[in-house]
Amino acid sequence: MDAATADLLPHVVRLGPDLWGASFKLMKMVPAHHIVNTALETGEIGPDTVVVESTSGTYGLALAVKAALIGRRLVLVTDPAMDDRLCRRVADLGATVEMCRTPSALGEYQTVRLARLAKVRERFPDHFWPRQYDNPLNPASYSIVAEHLHRRLGAVDALIGPVGSGGSMCGTAAGLRLHHPGLRAVGVDTPGSVLFGQPDQVRELRGLGNSVLPGILDHTSFDEVHWCPAGEAYRQTRRLHRANGLFHGPTSGAAVAVARWWSARNPGVRAVVMLPDQGDRYLDTVYDDSWLDADPVRRADGEPREVNRPAGESSWTWMRWNRRRLSDVAAPPGPRP
Numbered sequence: 001m002d003a004a005t006a007d008l009l010p011h012v013v014r015l016g017p018d019l020w021g022a023s024f025k026l027m028k029m030v031p032a033h034h035i036v037n038t039a040l041e042t043g044e045i046g047p048d049t050v051v052v053e054s055t056s057g058t059y060g061l062a063l064a065v066k067a068a069l070i071g072r073r074l075v076l077v078t079d080p081a082m083d084d085r086l087c088r089r090v091a092d093l094g095a096t097v098e099m100c101r102t103p104s105a106l107g108e109y110q111t112v113r114l115a116r117l118a119k120v121r122e123r124f125p126d127h128f129w130p131r132q133y134d135n136p137l138n139p140a141s142y143s144i145v146a147e148h149l150h151r152r153l154g155a156v157d158a159l160i161g162p163v164g165s166g167g168s169m170c171g172t173a174a175g176l177r178l179h180h181p182g183l184r185a186v187g188v189d190t191p192g193s194v195l196f197g198q199p200d201q202v203r204e205l206r207g208l209g210n211s212v213l214p215g216i217l218d219h220t221s222f223d224e225v226h227w228c229p230a231g232e233a234y235r236q237t238r239r240l241h242r243a244n245g246l247f248h249g250p251t252s253g254a255a256v257a258v259a260r261w262w263s264a265r266n267p268g269v270r271a272v273v274m275l276p277d278q279g280d281r282y283l284d285t286v287y288d289d290s291w292l293d294a295d296p297v298r299r300a301d302g303e304p305r306e307v308n309r310p311a312g313e314s315s316w317t318w319m320r321w322n323r324r325r326l327s328d329v330a331a332p333p334g335p336r337p
């Protein structure tokens with residue numbers, strides 16, 4: 001087993017009387033590892049296959065680690081959210097970065113990246129596209145995380161975590177429900193994301209939320225949904241570092257904001273919160289007070305307000321989703337490009 005494989009599983013850390021954190025070094029290694037290994041087994045990745053993907057974050061890093069380990073070329077289509085440190089790291093691993101610098105008319109990059117990816121795929125006929133947003137192997141890969149949590153904690157009553165592709169929450173919840181069907185899944189999205197029916201808007205918080213609906217997102221997995229704004233996520237990211245010694249990124253902060261609130265209201269319910277990546281990328285932003293002070297949005301906080309439909313508000317709201325389909329709650333966004 002190589003070092004990256006040994007690191008797939010999270011540390012399980014106690015955060016409160018009934019709350020545990022699943023602290024990952026790089027959560028996206030889980031689907032990257034499983035999807036690439038499966039493609040090697042099926043022959044979809046041959047000796048000269050180029051791996052291609054659209055990503056602005058940690059999935060790109062995970063793929064770059066994996067591609068380097070198996071000695072394949074990787075082309076990542078990305079946008080300015082992929083900061084300089086991350087670009088340098090994936091370049092060191094041998095990946096080629098194709099940067100999309102101009103957003104769509106709606107101010108988002110996801111559709112622009114997918115259009116550029118189509119061109120990259122034409123350029124490399126022998127390519128493998130892991131399709132993290134639509135590949136059922138993404139959620140399936142998290143069965144090992146569910147087993148790990150079950151081994152460490154026994155029955156888990158609630159799982160709380162950020163939702164981007166939906167792979168980690170849907171896959172881990174499904175695995176835990178094999179042991180405990182009553183497990184409650186609490187998804188953490190952010191205002192302006194279409195995932196749970198809000199209108200698409202420019203979002204301050206990255207890594208969770210989406211401008212397009214991933215094919216693998218199973219809305220019927222979720223009992224509750226929170227739309228956590230950036231200010232609260234940043235505040236809780238710093239608090240997690242100072243109070244618990246856990247150095248994570250802001251999607252972890254958003255998840256912990258919800259988890260602490262949720263756990264305080266559900267005493268005696270054993271909850272686990274997913275903490276997907278480390279803080280290094282955010283040293284010059286979330287971990288820098290002058291950066292936080294430069295925009296009041298980054299310091300905004302407040303209590304969550306319950307809503308009975310996706311509200312499209314910039315403040316923290318939550319709703320009882322009750323394992324419904326998106327079409328039972330809100331009009332789904334247009335089809336993926």
Ligand SMILES: Cc1ncc(COP(=O)(O)O)c(C=O)c1O
Binds near residue numbers: 057165167169
């Ligand atoms: C740092 C980080 N946290 C959370 C998520 C959400 O995970 P998932 O895509 O499994 O929903 C992502 C997704 O890209 C991420 O990069």
